[in-house]
Amino acid sequence: MTHQSRPGEFDLISSYFKPLAKNESGALGLTDDAAVLNIRNGHRLVVTMDTLVSGVHFLEFTPPHFIAAKALRVNLSDLAAMGADPAYYTLSLSLPTFGDVSYNEDWLDRFSQALGVEQSLYNIVLVGGDTVSTPGPLSLTISAFGWVKTGQEILRSGASIEDLVFVSGTVGDAMLGLAAVQGSFPDLTPSDLEIITERHHRPQPRLQLGRRLFGLANSAIDISDGLIQDLEHICTASGVTATIRATDIPLSGPGKKLIDDDPDLIKTILSGGDDYELLFTIPPEWKSSISSLAKELGLPLTQIGEIEAKRSGDSVSVYDACGNLMSIPASGYRHF
Amino acid sequence: MTHQSRPGEFDLISSYFKPLAKNESGALGLTDDAAVLNIRNGHRLVVTMDTLVSGVHFLEFTPPHFIAAKALRVNLSDLAAMGADPAYYTLSLSLPTFGDVSYNEDWLDRFSQALGVEQSLYNIVLVGGDTVSTPGPLSLTISAFGWVKTGQEILRSGASIEDLVFVSGTVGDAMLGLAAVQGSFPDLTPSDLEIITERHHRPQPRLQLGRRLFGLANSAIDISDGLIQDLEHICTASGVTATIRATDIPLSGPGKKLIDDDPDLIKTILSGGDDYELLFTIPPEWKSSISSLAKELGLPLTQIGEIEAKRSGDSVSVYDACGNLMSIPASGYRHF
Numbered sequence: 042m043t044h045q046s047r048p049g050e051f052d053l054i055s056s057y058f059k060p061l062a063k064n065e066s067g068a069l070g071l072t073d074d075a076a077v078l079n080i081r082n083g084h085r086l087v088v089t090m091d092t093l094v095s096g097v098h099f100l101e102f103t104p105p106h107f108i109a110a111k112a113l114r115v116n117l118s119d120l121a122a123m124g125a126d127p128a129y130y131t132l133s134l135s136l137p138t139f140g141d142v143s144y145n146e147d148w149l150d151r152f153s154q155a156l157g158v159e160q161s162l163y164n165i166v167l168v169g170g171d172t173v174s175t176p177g178p179l180s181l182t183i184s185a186f187g188w189v190k191t192g193q194e195i196l197r198s199g200a201s202i203e204d205l206v207f208v209s210g211t212v213g214d215a216m217l218g219l220a221a222v223q224g225s226f227p228d229l230t231p232s233d234l235e236i237i238t239e240r241h242h243r244p245q246p247r248l249q250l251g252r253r254l255f256g257l258a259n260s261a262i263d264i265s266d267g268l269i270q271d272l273e274h275i276c277t278a279s280g281v282t283a284t285i286r287a288t289d290i291p292l293s294g295p296g297k298k299l300i301d302d303d304p305d306l307i308k309t310i311l312s313g314g315d316d317y318e319l320l321f322t323i324p325p326e327w328k329s330s331i332s333s334l335a336k337e338l339g340l341p342l343t344q345i346g347e348i349e350a351k352r353s354g355d356s357v358s359v360y361d362a363c364g365n366l367m368s369i370p371a372s373g374y375r376h377f
Numbered sequence: 378m379t380h381q382s383r384p385g386e387f388d389l390i391s392s393y394f395k396p397l398a399k400n401e402s403g404a405l406g407l408t409d410d411a412a413v414l415n416i417r418n419g420h421r422l423v424v425t426m427d428t429l430v431s432g433v434h435f436l437e438f439t440p441p442h443f444i445a446a447k448a449l450r451v452n453l454s455d456l457a458a459m460g461a462d463p464a465y466y467t468l469s470l471s472l473p474t475f476g477d478v479s480y481n482e483d484w485l486d487r488f489s490q491a492l493g494v495e496q497s498l499y500n501i502v503l504v505g506g507d508t509v510s511t512p513g514p515l516s517l518t519i520s521a522f523g524w525v526k527t528g529q530e531i532l533r534s535g536a537s538i539e540d541l542v543f544v545s546g547t548v549g550d551a552m553l554g555l556a557a558v559q560g561s562f563p564d565l566t567p568s569d570l571e572i573i574t575e576r577h578h579r580p581q582p583r584l585q586l587g588r589r590l591f592g593l594a595n596s597a598i599d600i601s602d603g604l605i606q607d608l609e610h611i612c613t614a615s616g617v618t619a620t621i622r623a624t625d626i627p628l629s630g631p632g633k634k635l636i637d638d639d640p641d642l643i644k645t646i647l648s649g650g651d652d653y654e655l656l657f658t659i660p661p662e663w664k665s666s667i668s669s670l671a672k673e674l675g676l677p678l679t680q681i682g683e684i685e686a687k688r689s690g691d692s693v694s695v696y697d698a699c700g701n702l703m704s705i706p707a708s709g710y711r712h713f
Contacts, residue, residue, distance in 0.1 A: 067421070069532065072614055074455035074599060075425040075523075077530045080416040085403070088504065089411040090520065092469040094511045119410035133428040133518045168424065175430045177513015182469045184426065184520045187411075194413045196405065263410060278408055 054172045057153040058132070061160060061167040065129070068168040076168035078129060084188040089119035095178040100222065105148050106155035107242040108181070113159045114246050115265065116185035118317040121251035122263040124195045125187030127163050132156075132170040135180040144179060163248070193255040195321070200260040200279035204322035204348035207331060209247050209340055211293040212268055212318060213310030214240035226299060233295035240293075244317035249338055254321055257330055261321035267314040269357050269369055275322065276348075276356035284358045285346030287311065287367060308369050311359060322348050390508045393489040394468070397496060397503040401465070404504040412504035414465060420524040425455035431515040436558065441484050442491035443578040444517070449495045451601065452521035453582035454653040458599040460531045460587045461523030463499050468492075468506040471516040480515060499584070529591040531657070536596040536615035540658035540684035543667060545583050545676055547629040548604055548654060549646030550576035562635060569631035576629075580653035586678075589670055590657055597657035603648040605693050605705055607656055612684075612692035621682030623647065624698045644705050647695060658684050 055071055062068035067078040080086070093112050095101050113130065120127050136144045160166055165185065218241025220226065221234055229237075247263070254261055260279055262271045268290070272283050287307050292300065300306050323331060328344070335342040359367045391407055398404035403414040416422070429448050431437050449466065456463050472480050496502055501521065554577025556562065557570055565573075583599070590597055596615055598607045604626070608619050623643050628636065636642050659667060664680070671678040695703045 069534075072610070073533050074458045075423045075461070077459065077525065077532075078422040078424060079527075080418075080420065080422055082416075082418065084416065086414040086416055086422065087411045088414060088465075088467060088522075090467045090469050090506045090518075092471060092507045092509045092518065094471060094509055094513070096512060097510060122410045123413065125411070129424075131424060131426045131520060133426050135428060135430060135516060137513075170426050171428045171518070173428045173430055174433060175513055175516065176432060177430070177511055177516070180471060180511065180513065180516065182426075182428065182507070182518040184467060186424075189413065191415075196413075197409050198405075274408070 054149060057149045058167060058170070061153065061157055065166040065168055068166065071169060076129070076131070078168065081188045083191055085191050085194060087120055087123045087125035087187040087189050087194065088184065089116045090182065090184040091115045091119070092180065092182040094180045105152035109152050109155035110159055110243045112181045112183050113156065113163070114244050115317065116183045117163055117165070117246035117248060118244065118263040118265070120185055120187040121246045121248045122195070122261050122319055123187070123189060124193060124251045124255050124261070125189040126252065127165040127185060127187045127248065129168045129186040130165055131168060131184045133182040134170070134172045135175040135177070136172065137177065137179055138174040163246070195251070195254055195258055195261040196278070197260055197262050197275050198278035200275050200281050200322040200348050201324065202281060202348055202350050203325060204259055205325055205328060205344050206272065206283055206285060206320070206322050206346040206348060207342050207344050208268065208291065208318055208320050209250055209342055210245070210316070210318040211291045211296060211341070212264070212316055213296050213313060214293050215244060215315035215317070216310065216313030217296060217299060218242070219315070229295060229298070233298065236293060237295050241315065244315065246317060247319045247340070250319055250340060253334055257327045258321040258323050261319055264316045264318050264320055265314050267312040268320065269312050269359065270314070271320055272357045275320070280351055282349050282352050282356045282358070283346055284349055284360065286360050288362045289343065289345045291341055291343040308367065312369050390485060393485045394503060394506070397489060397493055401502040401504055404502065407505060412465070412467070414504065417524045419527055421527050421530060423456055423459045423461035423523040423525050423530065424520065425452045426518065426520040427451045427455070428516060428518040441488035445488050445491035446495055446579045448517045448519050449492065449499070450580050450582050451653065452519050453499055453501070453584060454580060454599040454601070456521055456523040457582045457584045457587035458531070458597045458655055459523070459525060460529060460591050460597070461525040462588065463501040463521060463523045463584065465504045465522040466501055467504060467520045469518040470506070470508045471511040471513070472508065473513065473515055474510040499582070531587070531590055531594055531597040532614070533596055533598050533611050534614040536611050536617050536658040536684050537660065538617060538684055538686050539661060540595055541661055541664060541680050542608065542619055542621060542656070542658050542682040542684060543678050543680050544604065544627065544654055544656050545586055545678055546581070546652070546654040547627045547632060547677070548600070548652055549632050549649060550629050551580060551651035551653070552646065552649030553632060553635060554578070555651070565631060565634070569634065572629060573631050577651065580651065582653060583655045583676070585674055586655055586676060593663045593666055594657040594659050597655055600652045600654050600656055601650050603650040604656065605648050605695065606650070608693045611656070611658065616687055618685050618688055618692045618694070619682055620685060620694045620696065622696050623703060625679065625681045627677055627679040644703065648705050
């Protein structure tokens with residue numbers, strides 16, 4: 042933890058984070074230049090890094106507990122997609138202290154308490170980082186570290202022709218939740234609104250699923266950019282293409298209602314991101330194993346398409362209920 | 378590497394960084410959710426994280442190669458203070474793309490090329506990160522990873538009573554260099570100006586020295602906040618105090634000239650940061666070994682004081698040439 046400005050103030054700030062590091066001696070109480078971490082023999086270290094900027098990745102004035110949850114969970118989701126076990130994270134917090142009083146001690150207290158809750162939930166511990174002031178918006182960078190047994194990591198690049206394409210949970214809720222927070226869908230019931238806004242604010246990193254996919258999945262990715270874009274990432278890395286059927290996309294209750302009202306919304310959902318579900322491909326012979334795994338985890342795992350040989354044109358083709366090729370805009374979130 | 382906005386643009390940007398990751402298979406070509414790194418048996422992993430914000434940690438319109446060098450080197454300096462060997466780093470780049478045309482492809486090209494030069498110099502490789510857009514200023518977070526043999530890490534907390542306090546290189550040049558860039562010291566010769574501005578822009582992480590301090594130093598820290606503040610960090614972590622003599626502070630040629638003109642400048646130098654020299658404490662019996670090490674490395678290692686028992690008042694006392702206790706302002710850089 043080094044900081045080059047306002048040492049008094051930032052020493053104060055760092056005291057909010059010390060309790061989060063107390064169970065890991067390698068964090069050195071956040072008082073040293075760096076963390077010194079024990080390694081796990083027979084494993085590889087999986088490292089992720091994601092930055093969230095206020096007004097870009099979350100709405101301004103999002104409550105601090107939602108920001109804490111999202112910043113950590115988007116990184117945990119990357120670990121999940123690799124099949125890794127979370128272990129440590131570092132946090133760099135850029136606080137708009139130049140005249141902005143929103144990020145006061147109360148804010149820091151709520152933010153750090155929420156991180157503590159997340160840590161317990163996901164068995165991960167803060168080991169270091171930085172705090173700086175910025176004339177710009179609030180911004181956070183988290184780097185998460187996890188362990189995966191050597192050779193058991195699941196990459197984007199392993200998809201094979203004839204693989205089946207699966208997705209966990211339901212798709213589109215996070216984007217619909219964002220639209221709802223911004224005032225869309227005034228006719229939804231309060232409980233439906235809560236379901237989708239919760240999915241926007243607090244994605245569920247699919248860590249248990251990720252750990253179980255080794256030996257079953259040839260490739261995996263978490264949905265952060267959008268289902269189609271992330272499936273394109275798998276296709277590009279694996280040198281294949283994919284065909285999916287819009288009617289097979291798993292939807293939540295509120296998602297179904299909204300699409301019944303506006304069938305075109307499926308296009309937005311297919312290219313909208315932030316669901317942090319896992320998208321993965323398996324050889325056909327493991328289909329029944331995936332079905333058993335879904336029951337065991339209590340998590341829907343739905344086949345939405347197949348992997349095919351490389352061809353010219355888009356790497357992902359989407360077909361509608363009538364078997365017609367659909368045209369999907371490049372980025373869904375701009376539709377609101 | 379995930380990004381939730383402007384995927385096309387940021388795919389382009391990430392292509393600037395792919396060449397930096399080409400020699401490390403664990404970086405997965407920067408195309409996956411995370412890096413998967415082999416560990417080094419018998420070692421611990423040292424992890425640092427530092428954020429630099431334009432206008433806060435470096436002047437606006439600083440050329441990209443200086444920004445690249447500084448962002449990486451401040452992290453390397455943290456590894457040096459621990460006695461660790463650099464191995465990997467991740468970079469999150471927040472680019473002010475909202476209407477700011479300064480950070481165009483030419484900027485990215487120069488920035489990424491400079492990172493490549495730094496990588497070769499310090500034997501470290503990019504393995505992952507993030508690129509986002511921000512309505513705020515340019516901002517970078519780097520997390521660096523290094524290896525230290527288990528038990529050989531040097532902490533802030535090991536200083537003992539009667540230890541001698543040493544500092545590497547010369548002190549104050551980085552702060553004087555910043556002042557020079559801002560137009561102070563118009564009477565300095567061009568070569569003197571170059572010495573101090575280079576020290577401001579491109580600090581030298583003392584990695585070789587850090588590696589050699591195991592078995593000699595009881596504690597170490599790099600000077601980022603300021604010599605006095607960083608010595609206070611050692612004292613606080615170790616439960617001791619320190620006495621130093623202002624006349625023993627090692628100064629560069631231009632540093633000496635400027636202090637001859639304005640003797641009060643020594644106070645600014647003592648509390649100014651950014652030198653990234655190592656400050657360390659050794660038991661008295663190793664004094665001659667440090668002297669030999671200085672010769673071997675071609676790097677001045679100067680005794681500036683001693684560690685003493687805890688007492689009330691300031692943890693670091695500074696005495697002037699007449700043996701009088703000096704009063705030093707809390708933060709030097711505000712003086713310009």
